[in-house]
Structures are given as C-alpha cells and as structure tokens.
Amino acid sequence: MTSIHVITKHNKANYEEVLEEYFRLRHDVFVGERGWRDIERPDGRDVDAYDNDHATYLIALDNERVIGGLRLYPTLLPHMISESFASLIRDKAILAGPTIFECTRYFIVKERRTGRTDCRLLAAFQEFCLEEGITEVTAVVEMWWLPRWHQAGFKVRPLGLPTTIEGQPCLAAAIQISTESLQHVRRLAGLRGPCLFHGTSPHVQKKVPHVAA
Amino acid sequence: MSGRRLDHTAEAFEFIEDLDRLTTPQDIIDAMERSFARFGFENFIMTGLPHPDQRIESLVLLKKWPIDWYRRYTHNGYDRHDPIIRLCRQTVQPFEWSEARYDPETNPKGAEIMREAEEFGMRQGYCLPIHGLNGFEACLSMSGSALELTPQTKPALHLMTMYAFERARLILAPSPRPNPLTAREQESLRWAALGKSAADTGEILGVTERTITAHISSACIKLNAANKTHAVARALHHRLIEM
Numbered sequence: 394m395t396s397i398h399v400i401t402k403h404n405k406a407n408y409e410e411v412l413e414e415y416f417r418l419r420h421d422v423f424v425g426e427r428g429w430r431d432i433e434r435p436d437g438r439d440v441d442a443y444d445n446d447h448a449t450y451l452i453a454l455d456n457e458r459v460i461g462g463l464r465l466y467p468t469l470l471p472h473m474i475s476e477s478f479a480s481l482i483r484d485k486a487i488l489a490g491p492t493i494f495e496c497t498r499y500f501i502v503k504e505r506r507t508g509r510t511d512c513r514l515l516a517a518f519q520e521f522c523l524e525e526g527i528t529e530v531t532a533v534v535e536m537w538w539l540p541r542w543h544q545a546g547f548k549v550r551p552l553g554l555p556t557t558i559e560g561q562p563c564l565a566a567a568i569q570i571s572t573e574s575l576q577h578v579r580r581l582a583g584l585r586g587p588c589l590f591h592g593t594s595p596h597v598q599k600k601v602p603h604v605a606a
Numbered sequence: 607m608s609g610r611r612l613d614h615t616a617e618a619f620e621f622i623e624d625l626d627r628l629t630t631p632q633d634i635i636d637a638m639e640r641s642f643a644r645f646g647f648e649n650f651i652m653t654g655l656p657h658p659d660q661r662i663e664s665l666v667l668l669k670k671w672p673i674d675w676y677r678r679y680t681h682n683g684y685d686r687h688d689p690i691i692r693l694c695r696q697t698v699q700p701f702e703w704s705e706a707r708y709d710p711e712t713n714p715k716g717a718e719i720m721r722e723a724e725e726f727g728m729r730q731g732y733c734l735p736i737h738g739l740n741g742f743e744a745c746l747s748m749s750g751s752a753l754e755l756t757p758q759t760k761p762a763l764h765l766m767t768m769y770a771f772e773r774a775r776l777i778l779a780p781s782p783r784p785n786p787l788t789a790r791e792q793e794s795l796r797w798a799a800l801g802k803s804a805a806d807t808g809e810i811l812g813v814t815e816r817t818i819t820a821h822i823s824s825a826c827i828k829l830n831a832a833n834k835t836h837a838v839a840r841a842l843h844h845r846l847i848e849m
Contacts, residue, residue: 540736543772544738
C-alpha cells in the first residue's frame with residue numbers, strides 16, 4: 394500500500410535512507426529518462442540549491458521503496474521560477490507570498506505510472522497544502538500534464554504562454570488549493586480519507602510492534 | 607515581432623478568461639470559431655479516442671465540421687485508419703497534420719482519408735493530443751486551407767485548446783471511460799505479451815491455467831478480438847495494457 398510521507402528539516406534524520414534513494418531516483422528520472430544534462434552529476438544524485446532546510450518533500454513509499462515524490466519551496470525566498478524561469482512568466486510578474494509555494498521535481502517511477510500513484514500523490518499534495526494553509530502552488534510543468542491536472546479536479550491558471558524547454562513545451566502555472574480539488578482527486582485515487590504520514594519513518598514504524606511486543 | 611507575440615499572449619489569456627463565463631457547448635464552439643479564425647482555422651473537432659468496441663461519434667464533445675464530411679467519416683469508421691488519430695495515440699506533443707506519416711502500402715485508407723479531407727477544404731491541420739489519467743485519451747484537431755502556424759502562434763493555440771477542452775469537459779461532464787479490462791485480464795494479457803503461456807501465467811499468479819484462459823477469453827470478447835494474439839495487439843494499441 395502506498396503512503397505519502399512529509400519530510401522536513403525536523404524529521405529528515407529519520408529518513409536518511411529514504412532521502413538517499415529519492416535523490417538517486419530523481420537523477421534517474423530527470424537526467425536518465427528526460428535527458429536534463431544540465432543537472433547531471435557524477436555521483437548519480439540529483440541535489441540542487443533548493444534541497445535545503447526550507448524544502449518540504451512529499452515522498453510516496455510502497456513497502457519502504459520510494460516510488461515518487463515532489464518538493465515544495467517557499468516563494469518568499471529566491472526559488473526556481475524567480476531565479477531560472479522568470480522568462481516563462483507573463484510580464485515577468487513573479488507570483489510570491491507567504492501562502493504561495495513552488496512545486497518542483499514531481500515524478501513517479503516508471504513502473505508505477507499506469508496506476509493510481511499519480512492521483513495519490515496529487516491528493517496528498519492538496520491535503521498537505523490545506524493543512525499548512527498554503528493557498529496556491531506555482532510550478533513549471535510540461536504541457537501534456539495540464540489536462541491531467543484538470544482531470545484530477547485541479548483549478549490551474551496559466552502564468553504565461555508555453556515555452557519550449559529541453560524540447561518540451563512547458564508552462565508556468567499556479568494551482569489553487571481547495572477542498573473541492575482534494576475531494577475530486579481523492580475519489581480518482583480511490584482514497585476515503587487522509588493519506589499523509591507525518592514524522593515517523595517506515596523504518597521506525599516497522600520497529601514499533603517489536604518494541605511493543 | 608515581439609509586438610505580435612504580445613498580441614498572441616493577450617489573445618490567449620483573454621480567450622481563457624472568457625471561457626469561465628460560457629455555459630453551453632454552443633458558446634464554446636462560437637468562442638473557438640471566433641478566436642481560432644484569426645489563425646486561419648475553419649473547422650475543428652474535440653473528441654475522445656475510441657476503444658476497439660466504441661464508436662467515435664459517442665465520444666465527440668464539440669465539432670465544427672462540414673456535416674457531409676462528418677457523416678462520411680463516422681459512417682465509414684475512418685477513425686480506425688486516420689493517420690492523425692494514429693499519431694495522436696502515440697505522442698503527447700501537438701503536431702501538424704503533415705507530420706503524421708503513413709505508409710500507403712500498409713494503410714491505403716489513410717491516404718484516401720487525407721485526400722478526401724482536402725476536398726472539404728481541410729487542407730492543413732493542427733492536432734493537439736490529450737493523454738489524461740487512467741488511460742483517458744482525447745484530442746482537438748483543427749484545420750483550414752491557409753493556417754498561420756508559427757513558433758509564435760503555436761504556444762498560444764496550445765494553451766487555448768487545452769483550456770477549451772477543459773471547459774467543454776466540465777460543461778458536458780463525460781466521465782472518462784474506464785479501462786474495460788479487469789486487473790486480472792490486464793495482467794493475463796501482459797504476461798501473454800511477454801510470451802508466457804496460460805499455464806506459465808497461472809503458475810506466476812498462483813492460479814490454474816483454466817482461470818487464465820477464462821480471463822483471456824473474456825478479454826477477447828471485450829476487445830472484439832479473434833484470439834489471444836489479436837487481443838494483445840488491440841490492448842497494446844489502445845493502451846489498455848502497458849509494457
């Protein structure tokens with residue numbers, strides 16, 4: 394069963410192995426599959442300037458294996474759109490605020506792309522943002538993702554025209570966070586309730602019954 | 607040039623904002639007709655892509671097509687051979703009709719369809735595929751006799767069509783058709799596609815050979831397939847199973 398874990402600076406010590414696997418998978422997906430040569434690294438880990446204490450990760454785990462994830466980053470700090478993709482924004486008017494975050498490095502591993510894993514991660518994303526009082530999330534997304542977000546029940550406004558990056562038309566857009574969207578995507582994901590895990594790593598969870606016994 | 611580009615941006619954003627106010631399919635057709643005419647488009651169709659047991663006319667969301675062409679196209683089941691639909695299933699990127707290559711040897715009907723479309727003034731076209739969640743496939747295909755398709759107009763058109771599609775989907779609220787195959791039928795076909803016999807597959811999944819044969823027979827019926835090989839080919843072609 395897939396569970397989505399929230400990892401921040403406060404609990405990342407519990408998730409060292411998970412994060413290592415996550416960074417390796419990011420490299421596999423974005424450099425290996427998508428061919429983003431700019432971020433290729435000899436150690437096979439995709440880690441950039443935004444993988445710091447301000448980042449929050451939502452990571453999808455199945456039997457302790459990482460099967461997908463995304464990264465959220467505050468827009469009040471210099472972030473990827475403001476630093477690297479400002480040209481994608483109409484009139485260069487960067488959307489930023491205390492309740493606006495940026496989502497980057499969204500991925501699901503290849504073997505899990507046909508099932509409901511995408512919907513689960515998207516549901517966890519809405520759930521987390523609602524809990525945290527986040528109102529909007531900006532992202533640069535490949536255009537073919539736009540109808541998928543729409544189908545998931547997300548309200549998305551474009552922030553500029555699509556622009557070709559690495560051979561793919563990409564769009565800067567803002568996703569509205571709402572309970573309606575959460576309910577819609579939960580239905581698609583086949584979820585009845587919350588799917589977020591806070592704090593404890595799968596490793597710790599597994600140990601607990603033994604200790605209790 | 608940057609002046610023109612700004613126009614396209616303004617045009618696209620205005621179109622998208624206006625969509626929210628539209629309440630009927632005809633409103634969307636009118637809005638698309640007005641805006642897309644500025645890029646040279648005269649005809650367009652917005653449709654889901656049919657599974658083997660579906661007819662395309664049941665999946666059409668909106669259309670502005672010459673009625674005689676629509677009748678001929680649906681009556682003859684042209685969607686089964688249309689090179690545009692074939693390419694649309696294989697790519698997530700928008701493409702010009704001229705980019706849809708087809709071999710007249712293996713798809714003689716494809717050449718015929720493109721020729722006949724031309725007779726209805728659909729000389730050039732632009733197709734925007736949609737690959738949604740859970741295997742939902744659709745497209746918006748537009749045409750005219752003289753299109754303004756440039757690196758400046760294409761991004762604006764791409765964005766406008768994706769939002770027009772979303773608005774039409776919300777107004778018409780068609781539920782994306784779920785995969786007709788059960789999880790076990792999909793699994794049985796996937797192993798068959800990898801060369802496994804029903805006995806092998808039964809062993810892998812811990813069930814009897816007879817159970818697997820029953821799953822495959824049931825898949826054959828749903829896919830209107832003559833045998834296991836035919837069923838695997840159809841399931842792959844329509845992305846009901848993935849390898």
